[in-house]
Amino acid sequence: MPVCVGFLYWLFLWGCNLMKNYITIQLIGGSEYIEDIELKDDEALLLDCSGNSPFINHIWNYICKRLWWREGIEIQGNFNLISKTINGVTTPIH
8 A cells, every 4th residue: 555655746746847837937036946936838839839929028918917926936037937848848948
């Protein structure tokens, strides 16, 4: 029985890291830790399709506002953007 419980715990932890859409950010100053933040499908679509759109700043403000409400993380002014991963494909931001 303990082996089964250990396997289920490992499976749960492994499954928690299966985000297909996320941004990678780095804290400005201090520990400079790096964190992945999951994006919902509509946020990922906006970020992926915006490219060099004239509305990119408005789109980014909208995404940051949603992440602040959902995750409690204020990205603008506190974190550097490292990359975005959309459908498993990672590309740099900036």
